[in-house]
Amino acid sequence: xxxxxxxxxxxxxxxxxxxxxxxxxxxxxxxxxxxxxxxxxxxxxxxxxxxxxxxxxxxxxxxxxxxxxxxxxxxxxxxxxxxxxxxxxxxxxxxxxxxxxxxxxxxxxxxxxxxxxxxxxxxxxxxxxxxxxxxxxxxxxxxxxxxxxxxxxxxxxxxxxxxxxxxxxxxxxxxxxxxxxxxxxxxxxxxxxxxxxxxxxxxxxxxxxxxxxxxxxxxxxxxxxxxxxxxxxxxxxxxxxxxxxxxxxxxxxxxxxxxxxxxxxxxxxxx
Amino acid sequence: xxxxxxxxxxxxxxxxxxxxxxxxxxxxxxxxxxxxxxxxxxxxxxxxxxxxxxxxxxxxxxxxxxxxxxxxxxxxxxxxxxxxxxxxxxxxxxxxxxxxxxxxxxxxxxxxxxxxxxxxxxxxxxxxxxxxxxxxxxxxxxxxxxxxxxxxxxxxxxxxxxxxxxxxxxxxxxxxxxxxxxxxxxxxxxxxxxxxxxxxxxxxxxxxxxxxxxxxxxxxxxxxxxxxxxxxxxxxxxxxxxxxxxxxxxxxxxxxxxxxxxxxxxxxxxx
Numbered sequence: 147x148x149x150x151x152x153x154x155x156x157x158x159x160x161x162x163x164x165x166x167x168x169x170x171x172x173x174x175x176x177x178x179x180x181x182x183x184x185x186x187x188x189x190x191x192x193x194x195x196x197x198x199x200x201x202x203x204x205x206x207x208x209x210x211x212x213x214x215x216x217x218x219x220x221x222x223x224x225x226x227x228x229x230x231x232x233x234x235x236x237x238x239x240x241x242x243x244x245x246x247x248x249x250x251x252x253x254x255x256x257x258x259x260x261x262x263x264x265x266x267x268x269x270x271x272x273x274x275x276x277x278x279x280x281x282x283x284x285x286x287x288x289x290x291x292x293x294x295x296x297x298x299x300x301x302x303x304x305x306x307x308x309x310x311x312x313x314x315x316x317x318x319x320x321x322x323x324x325x326x327x328x329x330x331x332x333x334x335x336x337x338x339x340x341x342x343x344x345x346x347x348x349x350x351x352x353x354x355x356x357x358x359x360x361x362x363x364x365x366x367x368x369x370x371x372x373x374x375x376x377x378x379x380x381x382x383x384x385x386x387x388x389x390x391x392x393x394x395x396x397x398x399x400x401x402x403x404x405x406x407x408x409x410x411x412x413x414x415x416x417x
Numbered sequence: 418x419x420x421x422x423x424x425x426x427x428x429x430x431x432x433x434x435x436x437x438x439x440x441x442x443x444x445x446x447x448x449x450x451x452x453x454x455x456x457x458x459x460x461x462x463x464x465x466x467x468x469x470x471x472x473x474x475x476x477x478x479x480x481x482x483x484x485x486x487x488x489x490x491x492x493x494x495x496x497x498x499x500x501x502x503x504x505x506x507x508x509x510x511x512x513x514x515x516x517x518x519x520x521x522x523x524x525x526x527x528x529x530x531x532x533x534x535x536x537x538x539x540x541x542x543x544x545x546x547x548x549x550x551x552x553x554x555x556x557x558x559x560x561x562x563x564x565x566x567x568x569x570x571x572x573x574x575x576x577x578x579x580x581x582x583x584x585x586x587x588x589x590x591x592x593x594x595x596x597x598x599x600x601x602x603x604x605x606x607x608x609x610x611x612x613x614x615x616x617x618x619x620x621x622x623x624x625x626x627x628x629x630x631x632x633x634x635x636x637x638x639x640x641x642x643x644x645x646x647x648x649x650x651x652x653x654x655x656x657x658x659x660x661x662x663x664x665x666x667x668x669x670x671x672x673x674x675x676x677x678x679x680x681x682x683x684x685x686x687x688x
Contacts, residue, residue, distance in 0.1 A: 158430055159429055160430075161430045163437070165437050201565075229437070237525055238567070238592070239566075240564075240568060241564065250437075257508070274549065274550075276546075276611065287437070289439035290439065290557055291551075293471075294472075320510055
């Protein structure tokens with residue numbers, strides 16, 4: 147793995163950085179394909195929107211784009227992770243407002259887990275996501291909920307876990323977003339109280355119209371999974387993952403052929 | 418400021434550390450007085466309890482205690498911060514279970530803000546704390562809620578901000594815990610859904626009986642502040658801070674002489 151900190155090859159970070167001290171920062175996990183980042187514009191937009199909401203002085207967008215493109219060009223297929231923290235500041239929670247953000251780029255090989263398009267098994271997690279409107283939707287460095295949820299199972303056959311909030315609505319996976327299709331309507335959970343609004347989720351919401359689907363963001367109850375014609379999960383690295391089976395305790399939901407997911411994967415290939 | 422990472426003087430940290438990547442760790446902020454850490458046993462207990470709950474393989478307690486004592490002995494008065502992360506691990510949220518934790522100790526001068534015992538002014542924050550039973554009470558590295566809450570005001574006369582949850586109960590301050598006294602009863606918010614259970618809060622709960630006070634942990638509504646005989650905030654560095662004024666928008670609550678807080682400060686001096 148290669149790591150660049152603020153544009154220079156480096157393996158270590160100032161321990162006073164607020165990214166470590168408080169999780170005071172954001173990240174993007176990007177898929178490199180043919181030496182370029184897929185959906186780079188959407189990643190940069192989300193990052194800058196996150197900086198705005200967390201009151202982090204953002205990195206220069208042009209320089210950041212150049213750094214990302216240069217790193218991505220080193221491999222045909224890879225995962226490129228960008229962390230942006232508020233940077234080094236004085237002790238205490240309150241930012242001085244004079245911090246300069248830290249950029250950490252790391253390029254890692256793509257880990258294939260079975261065939262890329264093979265349908266996956268998901269489970270329902272015990273962990274419940276807490277509500278916070280100020281952080282909802284953002285991919286912040288505060289990821290202990292994701293870590294603990296992903297620690298709930300070790301069975302390699304189960305690819306992903308679905309997370310509910312305290313109100314019993316389904317929010318997202320530990321590292322992906324959820325879509326249900328019923329007829330020609332695609333539904334994905336509203337992320338105004340918790341959850342991470344993925345870049346691939348945003349792309350699917352935009353692309354669904356061209357595939358003749360109506361896409362809706364709203365609250366989703368667990369039992370709606372049982373009535374869906376199709377369920378799939380999305381993230382920037384894996385793309386669109388059809389769900390073949392949902393496990394909830396002893397209960398098993400087996401799902402049929404995935405029409406929309408196949409169409410979306412085909413559209414994604416053309417990008 | 419001096420920093421030791423895993424027992425050695427060092428200023429920088431492996432950028433793959435999960436403390437940075439996910440806020441996957443805990444911390445303790447300790448007061449050094451006369452070259453020793455005040456309430457060290459309580460800090461170590463809380464840290465080890467946090468490791469247990471986050472499934473982090475804990476540092477060796479004896480070695481850790483020696484490192485802390487050695488660092489503390491360098492200054493008569495200081496703040497000693499200990500971060501323990503899950504350490505460096507493979508990519509992805511799921512810990513491998515083979516990570517070895519990272520210890521980061523940093524010794525900084527004590528920042529005095531006015532007279533140590535002067536009563537303080539606090540405000541009510543807009544930010545609401547999200548519920549998560551798995552993380553409630555722990556001092557984890559996921560501190561964006563604290564950062565954003567502490568960013569709500571810059572007025573140096575306001576020392577602390579009080580945080581509510583989505584159910585409108587008061588939980589704690591951005592960096593301290595809350596106590597209300599009414600007659601001989603001391604009340605502090607229950608921290609089973611959110612908030613950080615401070616070491617000084619625990620000491621006060623234990624010491625209150627010796628001062629003839631009954632201490633209770635329960636849900637506290639905002640309007641109970643208005644009926645209190647006395648309000649104070651606690652943390653390990655500042656000790657016990659009497660609250661002279663609470664600001665809630667245009668509303669001002671002025672509080673009278675602080676009986677229990679003075680007694681507790683006197684007891685703390687004898688430690």
